[in-house]
Amino acid sequence: MKPVNIGLLGLGTVGGGTVKVLKRNADEITRRAGREIHIGVVAARDLNRSRICDTAGIRLTTDPYEVVTDPGVDIVVELIGGLEPAKDLVMRALDAGKHVVTANKMLIALHGNEIFAKASEKGRMVAFEAAVAGGIPIIKALREGLSGNKVEWLAGIINGTCNFILTEMREKGRDFRDVLKEAQALGYAESDPTFDVEGIDAAHKLTILASIAFGIPLQFDRVWTEGISSVTSLDVAYAETLGYRIKLLGIARRAEKGIELRVHPTLIPERRLIANVNGVMNAVLVKGDAVGPTLFYGAGAGAEPTASSVVADIIDVVRTLTSDPENRVPHLAFQPEAISDIPILPIEDIETAYYLRLSAEDRPGVLADVTRILADHNISIEAIIQKEPPNGESHLPVIMLTQKVQERKLNDAIREIEALPVIGGPVKRIRLETLG
């Protein structure tokens, strides 16, 4: 089957990330989509930007209108951001019969109603997963995964810049202005940070989430929007004293007389999972009447996390173009003929760290014997603690954490340790994963 041809608008951070992911995972993506995805043409304002990624085999142009009217392009991917010329390009792409994938939250929040009407008229898809919360598939979750629910409310940490600033203020007692400067230096905040710190970016995203959750039109101008520039390190500290953390939340709630739609700094109890979402990470908490509370967490920005959503949208469109509807998504995600026979490893071949608990006689040299055996098997120790022996027992519990090692090697070492006369009973072993 003929590859699907992508025309890309914009070769900034996200554009470059999208090219990288499509190229690096081409094999995996073809196995999932059932068809090759080929980047035919990329429009970039400055062709020197093409050095951001490998553009071999891709036609480059400085004229985005060349891309949206190219008869060979099936899907236009809009990653230039801002309102114009993005809007005009998207409308022209739809007029030319292209499907559109976009990461442009402002465009969707402000002009989505018009764009979707045009798409319906033309029988074309406009996908925008990347417009909200970067790599978190929250649009898909709300639109499809939770579609049986009446959504009661949702609350999201949907601006990574603000979450980074608030996290630093809390963890280090620093001031807003001070952390903002660092965020700018790190590239987490723009040189004009207004959109992020005054909550406007979060309000764009909340507009989109609320519309999908409640079935209401996109109405950005109705969102109450307060940023974090007035939050002081003092307030952050007092909140913590009382068991709360301050987060910039986008909140949409179905109240008795209407919908609440608001972005503002918010105290939330520190025991909530979402209160522990730190740094630039994003999370959206959705309360459905059937499912109860659900939370979706991940990177809210950055080249490849955002590209993850852009590429997922491209695959969604390709699957629709390629299969009969019943086979749009293969049961096991990959096309049946593309299932791999890569082997499952026996447990002795896995590598992980371990918690070991053993019962040792309380006398000198015992620890030396045990650690010697581990060293002989090239097993590094991360921590050791000895506990008092339980009442009336002559053996004391020794707990060790190892570094990563192959289970076979560990088993060999454990057998030797258990054979030591000073060790009582079997060694207790629990695997340890840092999940980092």
Added chain:
Amino acid sequence: MKPVNIGLLGLGTVGGGTVKVLKRNADEITRRAGREIHIGVVAARDLNRSRICDTAGIRLTTDPYEVVTDPGVDIVVELIGGLEPAKDLVMRALDAGKHVVTANKMLIALHGNEIFAKASEKGRMVAFEAAVAGGIPIIKALREGLSGNKVEWLAGIINGTCNFILTEMREKGRDFRDVLKEAQALGYAESDPTFDVEGIDAAHKLTILASIAFGIPLQFDRVWTEGISSVTSLDVAYAETLGYRIKLLGIARRAEKGIELRVHPTLIPERRLIANVNGVMNAVLVKGDAVGPTLFYGAGAGAEPTASSVVADIIDVVRTLTSDPENRVPHLAFQPEAISDIPILPIEDIETAYYLRLSAEDRPGVLADVTRILADHNISIEAIIQKEPPNGESHLPVIMLTQKVQERKLNDAIREIEALPVIGGPVKRIRLETLG
């Protein structure tokens, strides 16, 4: 358009929940699916079970074969669980040209390869979101939302019974046997708890997740499976001393020479979000090469959370049967003609709790004046703390948390407080949400 007709197999906890959600949210669901969903017939072993939910307008039968061969049924929803007759019923439903939705993890883990082959042959859909992690749309996230990624590994808390037991052991220092008995009394564990506590249920779910993540066949018999019955409260406490929590994890990892597929108790650093998933809740952490770490959290079992996924699958099928492929999922989740004009509330109409910080002269009676004003406006106070005045200042900071109140009322009260001569400068106000 003619309603889609559902035939339901099984009227236990999940079956009853599914009927309830479909009926309660019928309007919302029709607005999303573009078509009415009607439950035509339900098969239950014991027709007295029908009292679990309102079955008005539904034909009841004790013969499930009547359902799968009923020419009026479009979608068969299999919620009886176990291998037989569930497998035979699903195969016959496919033979009869029905689409199938199932919550049966054991059936999919053990016979999915065969069932999916039959479905492909017949051009029918088999949907199974509810088979893994209850209400969390993790199948959709892996199969579609993260489809641009090469999945590096995933790790899930996918058995609520075990997570409840381990949480109780940690929080209260209780023993495994003791908590298990309570879990059985609460209905969180079966009278024969082997499937849950020995990790078999988690292994069924891991089999499915791994297959979708890596594009490998379902191979339950290759999963290394260890349960939690050997975890002692001593180990839980020692792990905590070292900064770790013990969770039963299902882990699938792409290693150099193959795939690791294992269920076992695991120490994980307590600072990880997933380490803070407590009680019967589930969570799946997925590490993709582009998106980085993502986490999906929610209820892993129970009548309505599981029904949430069953109904989402039904809507998925109905959307495919109803629309041309390009319009399968409406841009804003709801059909364009079903968008509601429910109003967005002005900020003065919202209700929330508040953090207030004011600067008060350090002399008797000031607090009394402030709290009197709040009481006059019917605003209840949740907490008050006074801090030492900063060096050389005559005013001291007073921090208050209010209970929920309408913002208009609070604004009135704040205006009065600010007019008190003993109060210096404006009252700082930050909204507070418990997100409970």
